[in-house]
Amino acid sequence: MLRMFLFVYFFCIFFTQTVAFSAQSSADISTTNEQKRSVLKEMLGARADSLPSEEEYVIGYGDILTVSIFEEGDMSVSAPTNADTDAQETEQPPSAGSGTPVMMDGRISLKHIGDVEVVGLTLTEFADYLKRLYSTIYDDPIVTTTLAQSKSLRYTVMGEVKSPGIFSLEFPMNLVQIVARSGGFTEWASKTITVVRKIIKEEDKALFKGHTLIFDYDNFITGKALDKNIIIRSNDIIIID
Structure with missing residues (x-):
C-alpha cells in the first residue's frame, strides 16, 4: 500500500512539472x-x-x-x-x-x-x-x-588523387586547392584535370567547351593558362587523370 502511495505521489509531481514545462515552452514563442x-x-x-x-x-x-x-x-x-x-569561470571559444x-x-x-x-x-x-x-x-x-x-553545397572528386570522394564546399576553392584538399596527385597521375559543370553561365563560356573544362597542372605551374584555375561551384565533378 505504501509503495502504491509513493508511486502515485511521485507520478503526480513528475506529470505536473512536465505540463508546466510544456506550457512555458509554448508561451516563450x-x-x-x-x-x-x-x-x-x-x-x-x-x-x-x-x-x-x-x-x-x-x-x-x-x-x-x-x-x-x-x-x-x-x-x-x-x-x-x-x-x-556567468557561472563559467573561463569563456570557451565556439567549436x-x-x-x-x-x-x-x-x-x-x-x-x-x-x-x-x-x-x-x-x-x-x-x-x-x-x-x-x-x-x-x-x-x-x-x-x-x-x-x-555549409552542408548543402557539394562537389565530387574522382580519379588519380589520394582521397577522392564527395566533399562539402564550405568556402570558395579553386582547382589547385581542390587537389590539395584531396591529398594531392597519386604517382600515376598525368595531372590533367577535367571539370564537368551542369549549368554553364555566360562567364563560363570563354573557358568551357560545352560542359567541360580541361586544366593542365604542368602548364599551370609554368605560368600558363592561369585563368583555368577556376573557382569550383556546387555540383561540379572534377576528374583527375
Whole structure:
C-alpha cells in the first residue's frame, strides 16, 4: 500500500512539472505562424524586382547557421542562458560548426520565435527577415546571421588523387586547392584535370567547351593558362587523370 502511495505521489509531481514545462515552452514563442508567413511572403514578393547576385550564398538544407542579437546573445534554442554563461569561470571559444542546423523541412528553431523557414534565402535576406520578426519582441534589434558550416553545397572528386570522394564546399576553392584538399596527385597521375559543370553561365563560356573544362597542372605551374584555375561551384565533378 505504501509503495502504491509513493508511486502515485511521485507520478503526480513528475506529470505536473512536465505540463508546466510544456506550457512555458509554448508561451516563450511570441511570434505566430501567420506573422512569419506574412513577413516572408512580403520579402519574397519584393525580391522579384531584385534577384540575389551570384556571389550571395543561398541557404540550403543541412547548413549550420548562427544567429545572434546585439546585447541579447545567441538565439539558438540550445544556447546557454545568461546565468549559465556567468557561472563559467573561463569563456570557451565556439567549436567549429557550432550553431543551429537547417532541418530537412527547411526550417531552424530559434528562441522566442520558434521554427522559421530559411531555405532559399540569402544570409542578408535571412537577417532582414529575423529583424522584422524579433522587432515584435525587442526594440530595433541588431541581428547577425553567419554561415557556420555549409552542408548543402557539394562537389565530387574522382580519379588519380589520394582521397577522392564527395566533399562539402564550405568556402570558395579553386582547382589547385581542390587537389590539395584531396591529398594531392597519386604517382600515376598525368595531372590533367577535367571539370564537368551542369549549368554553364555566360562567364563560363570563354573557358568551357560545352560542359567541360580541361586544366593542365604542368602548364599551370609554368605560368600558363592561369585563368583555368577556376573557382569550383556546387555540383561540379572534377576528374583527375
